[in-house]
Amino acid sequence: MSEPVIEIRGLRKTFRDFWLRPVAEAVCGIDLTVEKGDVFGLLGPNGSGKSTTIKLVLGLLAPTAGTVRLFGLPPRARAARARLGYLPELSYLHPFLTARETLLYYAGLSGMDGKAAKARAAELLEQVGLSTVANRAVGGFSKGMARRVALAAALVAKPELLILDEPTSGLDPIGTHDVKELIRRLAGMGVTVVMTSHLLGDTEDVCTKIAILSKGKVAAFGRTDELLTRKQDARFTIAGLGEDEARAFAAEASAKFGRDVAFDHPRVPLEKFFAETVGEGR
Amino acid sequence: MRESFRLTLRALVRGHVMTLLVAAVALVHVLFPSIVRADNTASGWREMYVRAVPGFVVAVVLVVTLACACGFFSRERETNRLALTVVRPASAFCVAVGRWLALCGVAAVALVLNAALTFARLPDAPDCRHHVAPILPPPATVARQMMEEYLKDPSTPEAVRKAPRRRVLELLTNREKDRYDAIVPNESLSWTFPADSSRSGLAVRVCFSSASSMSRSARGTLTFGGLTGAVSNNTQTLVEIPLERTAAAAPVTNSLVFANTGAVAMMLRPRRDIELLLPADSFLANLFRATLQSLAVLALLAAFGIFLSAALSRPVAIFTALVMLAVALMAPDTLDQFTEELEVPLGDRIGLAFSRGVACVTSAFMAPTPVSDLATGRCIEWAELARTLLEDLLVWPAVFLSLSALVVRRRPLS
Numbered sequence: 001m002s003e004p005v006i007e008i009r010g011l012r013k014t015f016r017d018f019w020l021r022p023v024a025e026a027v028c029g030i031d032l033t034v035e036k037g038d039v040f041g042l043l044g045p046n047g048s049g050k051s052t053t054i055k056l057v058l059g060l061l062a063p064t065a066g067t068v069r070l071f072g073l074p075p076r077a078r079a080a081r082a083r084l085g086y087l088p089e090l091s092y093l094h095p096f097l098t099a100r101e102t103l104l105y106y107a108g109l110s111g112m113d114g115k116a117a118k119a120r121a122a123e124l125l126e127q128v129g130l131s132t133v134a135n136r137a138v139g140g141f142s143k144g145m146a147r148r149v150a151l152a153a154a155l156v157a158k159p160e161l162l163i164l165d166e167p168t169s170g171l172d173p174i175g176t177h178d179v180k181e182l183i184r185r186l187a188g189m190g191v192t193v194v195m196t197s198h199l200l201g202d203t204e205d206v207c208t209k210i211a212i213l214s215k216g217k218v219a220a221f222g223r224t225d226e227l228l229t230r231k232q233d234a235r236f237t238i239a240g241l242g243e244d245e246a247r248a249f250a251a252e253a254s255a256k257f258g259r260d261v262a263f264d265h266p267r268v269p270l271e272k273f274f275a276e277t278v279g280e281g282r
Numbered sequence: 283m284r285e286s287f288r289l290t291l292r293a294l295v296r297g298h299v300m301t302l303l304v305a306a307v308a309l310v311h312v313l314f315p316s317i318v319r320a321d322n323t324a325s326g327w328r329e330m331y332v333r334a335v336p337g338f339v340v341a342v343v344l345v346v347t348l349a350c351a352c353g354f355f356s357r358e359r360e361t362n363r364l365a366l367t368v369v370r371p372a373s374a375f376c377v378a379v380g381r382w383l384a385l386c387g388v389a390a391v392a393l394v395l396n397a398a399l400t401f402a403r404l405p406d407a408p409d410c411r412h413h414v415a416p417i418l419p420p421p422a423t424v425a426r427q428m429m430e431e432y433l434k435d436p437s438t439p440e441a442v443r444k445a446p447r448r449r450v451l452e453l454l455t456n457r458e459k460d461r462y463d464a465i466v467p468n469e470s471l472s473w474t475f476p477a478d479s480s481r482s483g484l485a486v487r488v489c490f491s492s493a494s495s496m497s498r499s500a501r502g503t504l505t506f507g508g509l510t511g512a513v514s515n516n517t518q519t520l521v522e523i524p525l526e527r528t529a530a531a532a533p534v535t536n537s538l539v540f541a542n543t544g545a546v547a548m549m550l551r552p553r554r555d556i557e558l559l560l561p562a563d564s565f566l567a568n569l570f571r572a573t574l575q576s577l578a579v580l581a582l583l584a585a586f587g588i589f590l591s592a593a594l595s596r597p598v599a600i601f602t603a604l605v606m607l608a609v610a611l612m613a614p615d616t617l618d619q620f621t622e623e624l625e626v627p628l629g630d631r632i633g634l635a636f637s638r639g640v641a642c643v644t645s646a647f648m649a650p651t652p653v654s655d656l657a658t659g660r661c662i663e664w665a666e667l668a669r670t671l672l673e674d675l676l677v678w679p680a681v682f683l684s685l686s687a688l689v690v691r692r693r694p695l696s
Contacts, residue, residue, distance in 0.1 A: 055365075058365070058369050059368075059369070060365050060368065060369070060694065061694045062694060076691070078371045078373075079371075081369055081370060081371040082371040084369060086365075086366065086369045088362060088365060088366065090362065092361060092362045092363045092365075092366060093363075094289065094293070094363065096292060096293060096296040096297060097289070097292060101292070104285075105285050105288070105289055106366070106370065108284060108285030108288075108372075109285050109286075109367060109370035109371075109372040109377075110370050110371060110372070111371055111372070137296075153366070157370075
């Protein structure tokens with residue numbers, strides 16, 4: 001078993017009003033472990049406690065009970081924060097800074113020196129496709145461009161743990177595809193990624209582990225493949241099999257195994273089709 | 283710290299705060315001189331000009347600085363940008379210091395421009411002078427002696443005997459600060475100063491009163507060794523009387539004598555109404571010191587505003603800062619007017635306790651009066667400036683910025 005990057009034990013968060021009366025129990029005793037190299041998806045409907053859990057992990061909120069450890073340290077420890085990158089749900093950039101200045105600002109806050117920060121900023125701007133607008137104020141950027149800057153800002157200090165809150169929000173399909181590719185590439189480099197998303201398809205595509213929260217509790221937790229695969233059923237794809245041959249094959253299989261056999265024709269995912277179509281046109 | 287400094291400076295420059303501030307300074311210097319009215323004397327006009335023009339600019343810079351400071355952390359918290367700063371390994375104290383330095387830098391630009399325009403307008407302003415008060419025992423010492431005498435005296439009212447000693451002592455100290463010396467006609471009274479009559483270019487700044495509140499004619503002679511000055515003014519008016527050398531062979535002394543040659547008894551408060559003026563250095567040097575002193579006060583207020591912005595929401599922080607500023611400005615006058623609080627109603631006593639608390643807390647901010655000193659030609663002493671810089675530019679900002687960092691780190695960001 002690899003080193004746990006995030007360890008959550010018995011985590012509870014109760015929001016209270018001015019008179020300290022409990023108003024809402026957002027998180028009710030969560031236990032989770034995220035290991036090094038995982039791409040972890042935190043899913044759940046609105047009000048399920050996803051954002052609160054993320055804020056507790058980041059140390060932006062103090063837990064009512066339970067513990068959170070990042071790399072074995074409390075989330076507010078400077079050593080833990082030095083290894084962390086965070087992309088919030090909305091980009092929250094300083095509108096008067098240019099894209100390059102934004103990255104240099106966050107690089108500076110992360111303790112990078114000027115020369116290394118400049119090189120890293122240039123590299124990331126190239127990576128997110130914004131090098132041509134690097135000197136434009138981000139206040140004039142589209143939502144998608146701002147999202148790319150925010151993502152680059154989260155990556156600027158080469159974090160070992162990347163927490164992404166709705167990373168594809170506001171991005172076009174190409175941008176979404178690029179971000180997913182980036183997440184896969186980062187995971188390949190050993191970066192641990194924790195992401196929340198309402199787009200289940202995106203989560204399914206990139207996450208190796210998922211946890212589904214409901215009413216502040218973990219309703220399901222495990223490896224994505226294990227949770228989504230129905231091992232009692234089987235599905236075959238036979239290349240070059242036409243409609244009539246497929247019917248005949250299904251009838252034969254049904255007779256042989258004494259069970260209903262269904263078949264369909266594989267579809268290309270729309271995202272792939274869109275990328276191929278637009279990619280050819282570009 | 284550097285990143286935070288740059289970010290704030292860019293925000294202030296690109297958000298046009300600096301441009302507007304510089305434009306406001308220039309506008310005040312262009313428009314206000316034409317509306318300044320004085321007593322038709324050059325010195326009167328100069329005093330009014332300094333109070334109205336550079337004084338107004340300092341007030342504007344003060345309000346802008348405080349409003350900007352109150353918006354730093356609170357606005358970032360409202361827009362959720364603070365979370366992005368807090369999750370980085372940077373020290374919250376360094377972030378706060380960076381912001382404070384940038385704000386002080388912008389305020390300094392406005393103040394330097396203000397000083398330059400003031401000097402351009404008053405290139406021939408006379409040199410400033412040391413304002414020296416008479417040598418008197420500390421008011422608290424005098425008050426303690428008075429209290430002992432009161433307690434020995436059988437006619438002392440029971441209310442005074444039962445009152446807390448600390449309160450009575452405070453009351454007597456205030457009385458001593460406002461004690462009047464009376465000089466009846468054809469008699470004289472002297473005060474000792476920590477300077478002697480061997481120097482030239484001396485003057486006396488004095489304000490006489492009479493027993494009635496009406497303005498009366500004050501007549502007499504001021505003598506300081508071989509130097510004399512004639513008094514021929516009205517009471518209730520602050521006047522400056524130059525001392526001319528009339529007796530070359532007179533012995534050197536540090537005793538200033540006032541001989542009342544008028545028809546009515548003259549009164550003055552030795553701790554407030556009489557000062558010996560000694561030549562100091564140039565107006566430019568005093569302007570420089572006044573600018574530094576103003577900057578130190580602004581720096582203190584900026585740090586206080588940053589602390590409020592860390593702890594409160596933006597509107598609440600701005601409201602709190604302005605209310606505290608107003609109370610701080612009013613507290614000394616309130617305390618001056620209501621010194622006899624032993625027999626006042628409970629509500630007033632609570633108000634006085636509050637005013638006293640505010641006056642005590644804000645003494646670091648209220649003590650320096652650079653605009654007033656510049657207007658009256660009072661030399662801001664280097665020691666006084668050093669103390670202001672130490673307290674207002676270093677100690678108090680360090681306290682407020684540390685508290686800001688603590689609050690930023692500890693306060694939940696929902």
